[in-house]
Amino acid sequence: MSTSQADSKGYVGKFVRTKEGRAPLLGKAKYTNDYTFAGQLYAHILRSPHASAVINSVDVSGAKKVAGVRLVMSGREVAEYTNPITDYLDPAVFGGKSADIRPMAVDRAWCFGQPVAIVVADDANIARYAASRIQVDYTPLEAVTDAEQALAEDAPRVVPEWDDNLLMYVPFVFGDTDSAFASAAHVVSTEVGIHRFSTQPMETRCYNAVWEHDTESITLYATSQNPHPLRLVLAETLRMPENKIRIIASTIGGAFGMKMHGHPEESLLCLMAKLTGRPVKWVESREECLLIGAREQRHYLEMAFDDEGRMLGLRDRFYANLGAPSACPGWGMAFLTGLTMPGPYRVRDIDVQVHAVNTNKPSWNAARGYGKESTAIALELAMDHAARQLGMSPVELRLKNFIRHDEFPYGSPTGLMYDSGDYGGALSKALDAINHEDWLEKQAQALAEGRYIGIGVAFELTPEGGAIPGTMVAGYDSSTVRVGPDGTVRVLTGITSPGTGNATGIAQIVADELGVDIDHIEVLQGDTNASPYGFGNYSGRSTIVGGGSAALAAQDVRKMIDKVAAALLEVDLEALEFQDGLYFGRGKPGTPLSFAEVCYAAYTRAYDVALCIEPPLEVTRTFRPPSIRHTPDKNGHINPYPSYSNAAYVSVCEVDRETGKVELLAISAAHDCGKVINPVLVEGQACGAIGFGLGGVLSEEITFDEGGRQLTRSFVDYVMPRMSDVPDITMVHHDSPNPDTYLGLKGAGEAGVGGSAAAVVNSVNNALQPLGVLIHDLPLSPPRVWAAIQAAEGGH
Amino acid sequence: MEDLLHMSALIQLRIDGELHELEVLPNATLLDVLRDEVGKKGTHMGCRTGHCGACTVMIDGKVAKSCITLAASLPRATITTIEGLQQDGEMGPIQQAFWDEAGLQCGYCAPGILLSTAELLADNHQPSAAEVDQALAGNLCRCTGYQSIKRAVHSACVRMYPDQETGIEEG
Numbered sequence A: 001m002s003t004s005q006a007d008s009k010g011y012v013g014k015f016v017r018t019k020e021g022r023a024p025l026l027g028k029a030k031y032t033n034d035y036t037f038a039g040q041l042y043a044h045i046l047r048s049p050h051a052s053a054v055i056n057s058v059d060v061s062g063a064k065k066v067a068g069v070r071l072v073m074s075g076r077e078v079a080e081y082t083n084p085i086t087d088y089l090d091p092a093v094f095g096g097k098s099a100d101i102r103p104m105a106v107d108r109a110w111c112f113g114q115p116v117a118i119v120v121a122d123d124a125n126i127a128r129y130a131a132s133r134i135q136v137d138y139t140p141l142e143a144v145t146d147a148e149q150a151l152a153e154d155a156p157r158v159v160p161e162w163d164d165n166l167l168m169y170v171p172f173v174f175g176d177t178d179s180a181f182a183s184a185a186h187v188v189s190t191e192v193g194i195h196r197f198s199t200q201p202m203e204t205r206c207y208n209a210v211w212e213h214d215t216e217s218i219t220l221y222a223t224s225q226n227p228h229p230l231r232l233v234l235a236e237t238l239r240m241p242e243n244k245i246r247i248i249a250s251t252i253g254g255a256f257g258m259k260m261h262g263h264p265e266e267s268l269l270c271l272m273a274k275l276t277g278r279p280v281k282w283v284e285s286r287e288e289c290l291l292i293g294a295r296e297q298r299h300y301l302e303m304a305f306d307d308e309g310r311m312l313g314l315r316d317r318f319y320a321n322l323g324a325p326s327a328c329p330g331w332g333m334a335f336l337t338g339l340t341m342p343g344p345y346r347v348r349d350i351d352v353q354v355h356a357v358n359t360n361k362p363s364w365n366a367a368r369g370y371g372k373e374s375t376a377i378a379l380e381l382a383m384d385h386a387a388r389q390l391g392m393s394p395v396e397l398r399l400k401n402f403i404r405h406d407e408f409p410y411g412s413p414t415g416l417m418y419d420s421g422d423y424g425g426a427l428s429k430a431l432d433a434i435n436h437e438d439w440l441e442k443q444a445q446a447l448a449e450g451r452y453i454g455i456g457v458a459f460e461l462t463p464e465g466g467a468i469p470g471t472m473v474a475g476y477d478s479s480t481v482r483v484g485p486d487g488t489v490r491v492l493t494g495i496t497s498p499g500t501g502n503a504t505g506i507a508q509i510v511a512d513e514l515g516v517d518i519d520h521i522e523v524l525q526g527d528t529n530a531s532p533y534g535f536g537n538y539s540g541r542s543t544i545v546g547g548g549s550a551a552l553a554a555q556d557v558r559k560m561i562d563k564v565a566a567a568l569l570e571v572d573l574e575a576l577e578f579q580d581g582l583y584f585g586r587g588k589p590g591t592p593l594s595f596a597e598v599c600y601a602a603y604t605r606a607y608d609v610a611l612c613i614e615p616p617l618e619v620t621r622t623f624r625p626p627s628i629r630h631t632p633d634k635n636g637h638i639n640p641y642p643s644y645s646n647a648a649y650v651s652v653c654e655v656d657r658e659t660g661k662v663e664l665l666a667i668s669a670a671h672d673c674g675k676v677i678n679p680v681l682v683e684g685q686a687c688g689a690i691g692f693g694l695g696g697v698l699s700e701e702i703t704f705d706e707g708g709r710q711l712t713r714s715f716v717d718y719v720m721p722r723m724s725d726v727p728d729i730t731m732v733h734h735d736s737p738n739p740d741t742y743l744g745l746k747g748a749g750e751a752g753v754g755g756s757a758a759a760v761v762n763s764v765n766n767a768l769q770p771l772g773v774l775i776h777d778l779p780l781s782p783p784r785v786w787a788a789i790q791a792a793e794g795g796h
Numbered sequence B: 001m002e003d004l005l006h007m008s009a010l011i012q013l014r015i016d017g018e019l020h021e022l023e024v025l026p027n028a029t030l031l032d033v034l035r036d037e038v039g040k041k042g043t044h045m046g047c048r049t050g051h052c053g054a055c056t057v058m059i060d061g062k063v064a065k066s067c068i069t070l071a072a073s074l075p076r077a078t079i080t081t082i083e084g085l086q087q088d089g090e091m092g093p094i095q096q097a098f099w100d101e102a103g104l105q106c107g108y109c110a111p112g113i114l115l116s117t118a119e120l121l122a123d124n125h126q127p128s129a130a131e132v133d134q135a136l137a138g139n140l141c142r143c144t145g146y147q148s149i150k151r152a153v154h155s156a157c158v159r160m161y162p163d164q165e166t167g168i169e170e171g
């Protein structure tokens, strides 16, 4: 893409804001729940109180009697009008099992919180009240909530028709691990327990389905990250043609994966609108939102090292507790955790075994990091453990084992093709940024005073922008750039913004390519009737493909405008000059033409000066990252990712021996996200991801009772970081441009969760080392840390 | 439900400068009244249990969580929502500071973050970092990791009280 017009004089690389960013500050941004229509009805969903049960009968007659109720339906009735929900990512494509996933339970509930009946009424309170009048007769069954227990021969089956509860088993095996281990001087085993936690955006999900009588079609206002693919799923589930469905994804109050589709409420609400002929809205309560889980995995790692600390082999057997089957793409995170092994390390002989297991917990959905955070947590805790066993410093051990910066592009043993990076350089930068040496001194001083300060490092590799063959995870995306006769610009993209500011980045790119003022650019996303077909927001891809395709389209439109300008000025294209919004001919006296004048001519003089182009000034282009490869190589591997952002993290904490409370004192990060379009926005995202990581390992946890009923129901139980919980974060960039993307972009947004999480855990264990305490079972909440300290002291 | 109608209360609220006389059910929260009856959609629902702060408004100059405030408990009150922070149609100094510093991302938490900042800076012209933490302790933000918010609060303070030295270290 050497024809790029973008240069250092433009907007790219600078902190710029576009006007649309003002709306939330004024209280004027329109989130999905802010839409209400004439005749608006409201839905309430009755959910299973059992983790596993036979549903003998659902008696809705009591609810139907409540004044203001318009429609009540059981799962069995809904099933008559709908097909099973199509998987976002079908496990069968990966050699796994597929289940029939219905919008509501039919005859059997397989998790706590599964929808069992729905009420539609004139207002939300009436709907809720009426739902309490529905009588459901259940026969509770024994539930299985632990992934490893779920694999026992005699474990209850989550899906009765299945032979076992193993959704998928994937081995990632390369080289000769057995010989590597046989020749090793040291073998270090580490067991890491990652708990269930969740993204919990501040805006819960909301759907408002509107039946359009004139066209017999549906418009769904939805908190959706992927409007076009959602439309296809709805078409199949609702047995409607796709072109009769329109999705409008309005401003989104944070998504982080949770608003990727497959949720039962999406099709349910559409069906309710169709059957009542009126708009029907459902707003997810926080309690419902907390049902959506993620991340729970238990890893059994073994690392083989030679005498000098070089890793010779890696084994990891892990079990992901996916909860009940779901059409959402959450399960894929388990696959990704395996695929991303062995992360940033050079070891070639690996044997990684992924067990993706269904249980009677509520289902997962995608969560920022998409499984790659779990790779980082497992590997980085194990690396620290190995460093302790080998008597090396954690930094030294990592530097010895990182892929070196001159080894890129690097083919990983699982088949990924890492584009670029300088991992060792990034780690050194992160250590410098936090003043590592000073902290070592402070740590020693503190210890002398009986206080426990710890320093932890971690590294994270985050493949971003993925494309999986045969699925709607497409990797490429498209944008339209449309320049009006007055020179103003409308950009339509297939990607969406979950509140991350990617529209600003795209406006910056287009402004530079066209050479216009950024205030003349409007970016529109998320309306399937307006945007080009696109795949929305996931996997840190938005700027890579959204920005990349917008750049291509803008370059093409710019060429058209240049041609018309040259024709108007009667000069050759080579002699055409464009500066500060004005066109003139080199060596040709006369009045320059404004950008707008040329655009006007392009529209109005189609038969003379604009004969050289095909009006209107509108081009749609696609950016298909060239490094994605779906034809298997000789090892049978594909490269599903175009971009491998990476980062090093350092955490410093102090642990209170009396209470087990961890206080974070400082965090630093050296982040390689390729070329940065807007440094402040990228930094903001990285800090947000770090907040996820530290909250996840210190306080956020979703728990269940023995019968599989969820205990975590509100923010009282689900403790997310508040301002005082997040220390100052020092961010430095250590960017190596991606050779295969527009301007060298990598992804930003997913990275940060796993690396910061692991660094925090490593710092806590480092602090507790003098007490002989080591915790690899997360989260490190005060009771757990306190108990570990007590146990160690009792043992003395 | 009919019983409730007999118990409805008449309340007078001055909301962002405009007087509203409303008859409300005893169980109606201020959040629902503001959003559904008065159309103040800038005030958001994040949890309905008083923990997230997305529903924050000012009641007679003090921040409160509208989701756990019963409208009927306010026979007469002055309410400021996020929509009332503008000054003469322009962004107020706090909004401007959050704009300049890219203080927020998705903006769903904005009501609580901005109004809590407004309350803090109204009587404290030199807040320390700990005082900022405390003032914003009732507000969750999931997008930013709070770094940009701290920066924006500092900048708002400088903007409002240019002659004061703030105790907040530059972030």
Ligand code: FES
Binding pocket: B044, B045, B046, B047, B048, B049, B050, B051, B052, B053, B054, B055, B056, B065, B066, B067, B068
């Ligand atoms: S909605 Fe009121 S505090 Fe969360």
Ligand code: FES
Binding pocket: A202, A253, A254, A499, B104, B105, B106, B107, B108, B109, B110, B140, B141, B142, B143, B144
């Ligand atoms: S900016 Fe999204 S929750 Fe604060």
